Structure formats: C-alpha cells, structure tokens
Amino acid sequence: MSPEVETVIAILVATLRAGTPLVFAALGELVTEKSGVLNLGIEGMMLIGAVAGFIATVLTGSPVAGVVFAMLAGTLVSLLFGFLTLTLLTNQVATGLALTIFGIGLSAFVGLGYIGTPIQGLPPLAVPLLGEIPVLGPLVFGHDPLFYLSLALFAAVAWFLARTRAGLVLRAVGESHEAAHAIGYPVIAIRYLAVMFGGAMSGLAGAYLSLVYTPQWTENMTAGRGWIALALVVFATWRPARVLLGAYLFGGITIVGLHIQAAGFEASAHLLAMLPYLATILVLVLISRDTTRIRLNAPAALGKPFHPDA
C-alpha cells in the first residue's frame, strides 16, 4: 500500500472517531429538542457520563459496565433537569446552563481520586480475516464497538422520528403542546422520556471520551464538545442525517487540518483551527437554506414551558 493511501485511511478512520462523540450527544439533543425541550446541559451531562463510566470501569474492570453506568448517570442528571423544567417549570435555558456548570463541578469532585488511574479502555473490534482486507478492512471493520453503536442509534433515531407512530407523537408534542395535550397525549411524560434519552446519549458521548478516545479521566476532558453538538443540532435543522454529516464534517476537517500541518504545507494554524467551525456551519447552512423547510423542521414549541392546567 502506498503511503498516500495509508494517510487517507488514517484520516478517514480518525475522522469517524473524532465525530462519534458528537454523533451521540447531538442525536440525544435532537430527540430532546424535537419534543420541545431545550437542554443546554449537554457538556455537563457528558462530563458526568465520562466520570461515571470511568469510575465504573475502574471498580468493575469491565468497560462495558462503564458504558452502562455512564448512560445511567447521564439519565439521572437529565432527570434532575426534567424535574426542574418540566415539573417545576423553571426556565429551560437557565436550568440547562446551570446543569453544565453543575456537571463540570460534580464530575471534578467525584473524579478527584481517579485522576491518573490506568484503565484498559474499550479496544477496537478485532474482526478476523475481514479486518485484514486492505483499505476496506481498517475502514469498515477496524473500529471500536461504540462506533457501530452510534451508527445503529443514528438509524434507530431517524427511523423512530420519521416512520413510527411514537415518533410522530413526540414531534407533535414539540410542535404544539396544547394541541397534543387536547388530543390526550401525556405531554409531560413524553418530554421526560425525551429528556432522559438525551441524558443517556450524552452519558454515552462522555463514556466514548473517557473509555475509548483517551482512556483516562481528567477534569473538563470534553473540552467544549457538548456545545459543538448543540450547535450541530440547530445548524442541521433538526434532521438526523445532517447531524451525522455535520459531526463527521467537523471531525474530518479538524483531522485534515492536523495532517496539513504535519505534512509541512504552508497554512496558518489559526485558520486551520477555525476551519472546522466555519466549514461545518457554512455547509449545513447552505444545504438547509430553504426557510420553509427550516420552519417545518424546527419544533415550534422549543423551549416553551407547559403546564396542563394553564
């Protein structure tokens, strides 16, 4: 295999890996927002997922248990968010921001004793024979199990929202909670479920960072990825396929930028650092510039509190 082909494979594999945590978090937020709830606490939930997954892995020795615990922990903190915003009707924006700050602090506190603990992270699947096929092997079969899970979850979310009755009800709740309530759907219960799904997915995104991407726990290790996931949902105009595209685009341009630098091309490092943000926003805005479709996709009741008796 020529070095050029190897470089391209390295870039593609790294792109998929860099995009995966964004895919998890953004898909979760997409479902939450489709139900009409805006949760700005992704970053905090990711950190709690990351630390919970890490600690569970240290204690049980099993990264699979770590992944499960990360999802549980993410769900748990999202329930707190749900209780505040759905039951107590607090402001969703303020509560979400508070959740992020809370998550940063709590994860740092809980994880204090685990900084620098070595763990065996989730290894890539070693598929015999198929994994050794040149080019195709590393691209298709060489990833970690969570990457395949992210694709499965993408398909499930896309199918659920577009093709199932339950998905239709969820979208109806996000469009007009009064109408959904009048027809007799349990608006608050449905929103709770959507918020919990978002929490579990953020937890999973966190676990990907602390168990696969860089198998270690350090404070604030998400480094802003929760916010990028949040932006992806909006710029992808609430469509799963575009979220996926945006996540890989962002990851890909970051990786290509690193390769351009390492290859010694004359390019400004500052420009390259900016490029992923710029290009991702530009592409998503361009492919979604049809304003009628944006209005159709944007959940009309997003961020609005609902009380059945009001």
Next chain:
Amino acid sequence: MTVSKLPLRLFAALSAAVLLAAAGPAAAEPIKVGFVYVSPIGDAGWTYQHELGRRHLEAALGDEVETSYVESVPEGADAERVIREFAAGGYDLVFTTSFGYMNPTIKVAKRFPEVAFEHATGYKRAENVGTYLARFYEGRYLTGLVAGKMTKSNTVGYVAAFPIPEVVRGINAFTIGLRSVNPAGQVKVVWVSSWYDPGKEREAAETLIAQGADVITQHTDSTAPVQAAEEKGVYAIGYHSDMSKYGPTAHLTASTHNWSGHYLASAKAVLDGSWAPQDLWGGIKDGMVELAPFGPAVPAEVRSLVEAKKAEIAAGTLHPFQGPVRDQSGALRVAEGSTLSDPDMLGFDWYVEGVLGKLPK
C-alpha cells in the same frame, strides 16, 4: 480602685512579663502563603508542578508556614478577586502562577504594599512584586538529545499549543539538541490551538505518527499524546511532569519544572524579613528544570550522554543556543562563539534549521 506603689511596680513587672511572653508566640506565628492556580491540579501538568512546590514548602517549614491555594482560577476579573482575597486575608506572600495573572497581580499589589507577590512567567514588576520563570529550554535541549538517539525514522513529532515565543523557544532548543546527535533528524510540528484538549492532542499525535514520526513530544497540558504513542508503539517524551504512568514503555523521559526550591527560598526570605522582588530566570543550575527518570527503552550510553550534557549546562559551559545557530533558510542567526541573548530568546519568532513547516504568525 486606687493603685498603691507596690502593686504598681508589680503591675509594671507583670506587664513586661506579659509583653515578653506575647513577643514569644508572635515570633512563632506562621506566615501565610497563598497560591493561585490556573487549572485543576490533576496528577500531571503545569499546575501540578506548582502544587508539588507548595507541598514541599509545607513539609519543609512545618509550623512556620500556613499555605492554601485556589485552583481553576480564570485569567481576568476572577483572578483579581482571588488575589485580593488572599491579600486582604492577611497573607504575607502570594504566588500567582499563570501569565494572565500579571495585570491583576500588579493591580492588587498596589493596594497591599505590605504583602509580597510573586508572579510566574510575567515581565511586570513592582516594589512588592517579583517574577520567576524557568529556563525550560535547557530541559528541551536535553530531551532533544534523547529523541535524536532514539528515533529510527529521523522524524520527531511535536504537539504544540500556540505559536508564542515560549513554545517556539522549546521547539528550537529541542531541535538543536536532536540534531546535535543526529544531523539528519527533523521535527514536525502540529499546532492544536489549545493548551488542553485531550481529544485533539491525541489526534495530533496520531497524525504525526501516521506521517512517520516515531518519537512524540508535546507542549500541551494533557497526557493524551503520551497515551497515543504508547498505543501506537512509538516513543514519547513528556512535558511539565513525569508522564510515564500513561506510557510505561513509550515514555523515554520528560522535561519537568521544579518550583520547590524557589518557593522555599522565598518563604524563608519573607520569614526573616529579607524578601525583595527579583526577576528570576532559573534553569538546571538552580534545580528549577529537571528531567523525569529515564524509561526502560533508553540505553545506558544515552543516559550518560544526557547526564554529561546536563552537567555542562549546569556548569555554564554549554548553552543550547550557542553559535552556530542557523534558521530554516540556512542563514546564520547566531555566530560561532556567541550565544543568543536573553531578550532574543524571549522574543523567538523564527524556527531553527531542522524544524519542518512554516511558523504561523
């Protein structure tokens, strides 16, 4: 109550005794030393090294000193608040350990002339504000020697944060060390535009490895590059702290900072009243720059070479930037027989020969 003569004398004697007794404990009252950290302490990195210095200070002075710290203090308004709280809280000596604390430190120091301040890495000083910095480049030069001896592909990867003189100086010293033992050696630099982003640092390291680097070093805060090197089966050289825990076989050594001696000396100076602001730029000679223990992969011959060069730097007979030093175009920047001056080193905006790519401006 009237006071007769005898009790008056007694009273005078008593008060003298009380005064003397009071003077005793007053002298033994501990001085209070505060530390302001820019990031969480963690178990490796810039702040961790300062924390080791603080712990050393406590252990060495015992009852004579009382220390406390505030971690993760953002550079800006928050920093001023934290520094002011230390000063107003009766602290005698305050160390502010990040470049961005410079203006807040100067500002607070003006209001509290009786408190001694020491600011790391800054250039503004005052009657009660000193600065301290380490000659990190001396450690970089030594780790460059190790990299030059260990690389087989003659390509070393450097994961760097931002193109500022401090980082460029490290890259240049490392490259000079590398090429002094391996003239074919080259350094590839990737800027990640962040001091701390484990994910991106890891990707940068993997990128460099994919492009042929078989030794990875870094000027960022996380241990992710060392971890990536360990996974990919290449060597790693850490920075700030000993990072061998994250790469037991990959980790060759690390250029580390040791503030213990300086913190102890400053606290002692405050204790005996001799403290005065200084502009300290200490290196290997002062014990401020050290190397982490060598990893198992480093052969004895390399170890003794590095130790010998280290002794030469400490003795002042070797300077990493002693001529001839050429830049990337091959032009002679430092003539044979002379060394780069401190101001020139502090303003580095060019790469030496052997660094690939162009320095972003």
